[in-house]
Amino acid sequence: ALQLLSYVIPSIMRLEMVPRMQLLLKARDEDQLKALAGLIFFLASRLLFAVSGLDAFLVKFRFAVTYVEADSMSIQNILGALGFVLQLVGIVDLAYWNRQCVSDFVFGKADGKLGDKERADKHVYNWMLAERIWRYSNGSVWRFSVTMLKFSD
Structure with missing residues (x-):
């Protein structure tokens, strides 16, 4: 679920949105409604991805905080924090x-x-x-x- 955030990164979202906007601008009257529906579906799906991805991020972040704020620097704490960082890197x-x-x-x-x-x-x-x-x-x-x-x- 954390990888859903990759769909709402602004630079990636722009790469996917520009062709949809061009299609909407070039569409004739009968195709314009179809292109608009596609754009609305795209934006609604990205909103859903943002909410779901943020929720997954917050859950994993809460678990990672226990490893980072621990009093001792044990192997388990280091691996727990490292696991969270690797999950963040793997989003995109x-x-x-x-x-x-x-x-x-x-x-x-x-x-x-x-x-x-x-x-x-x-x-x-x-x-x-x-x-x-x-x-x-x-x-x-x-x-x-x-x-x-x-x-x-």
Whole structure:
């Protein structure tokens, strides 16, 4: 539940919100309601994630305080405090967001923005990658599945 806070980090939220706002601005009259509903759902889900993530943070913080404010510096207290810090560091999956930014840069060219054509190019690239992985797996569904799961993020 603590990782829900990664969805409400302002820089990450901006990366996810900008395409929704662009869709709303570009939408025609009949599609505008659908785009607006998508934006409202996005904002409502982020509010729910913020409340749930903050609640999980506060619960874990209360447990960590007992380790940090202990009178003695035992191994158990150090490991308890270290566990809390590692959970905080693990809130944001940096590897995933780095891949997203690099992917947006590669397919979005110099401006880094993905339009319809760039998004289509990205889908074609992913399809071609999956097809090539299937070819090299020699028809083994097991080998193909294991390899594709590595690319699941």
